[in-house]
């Protein structure tokens with residue numbers, strides 16, 4: 001670590017703590033691999049759906065650019081777009097919960113959304129994803145990704 005000169009010991013300690021917090025935050029945002037993703041789905045199912053949603057497979061895919069996630073209930077398979085990688089955990093968890101809920105209720109009717117209300121950050125995560133989509137439609141703003 002490069003520590004700026006002329007820091008008091010207390011300042012230095014505070015600065016080191018800030019850096020350690022940053023590293024910890026980066027670590028928690030590390031991309032899950034497919035088996036960790038499956039484990040996470042199992043945990044979310046237990047937490048919010050009494051373990052009733054039991055996917056056979058959960059994995060990342062790179063060929064899904066218009067949808068964040070998809071599932072095939074007959075196969076019990078869930079796929080998440082690699083575009084979610086690097087997004088906050090609660091957003092990835094929301095998409096997992098969304099697809100898990102589809103294993104129990106097809107379509108997006110009232111029953112589906114009632115089920116998803118169990119996940120407390122549904123509204124916030126949907127807002128985040130809508131913001132991402134909106135930002136991508138404004139390619140000339142600084143910082144927006146070129147489409």
Ligand SMILES: [Zn+2]
Nearest residue numbers: 098102107108
């Ligand atoms: Zn859906």
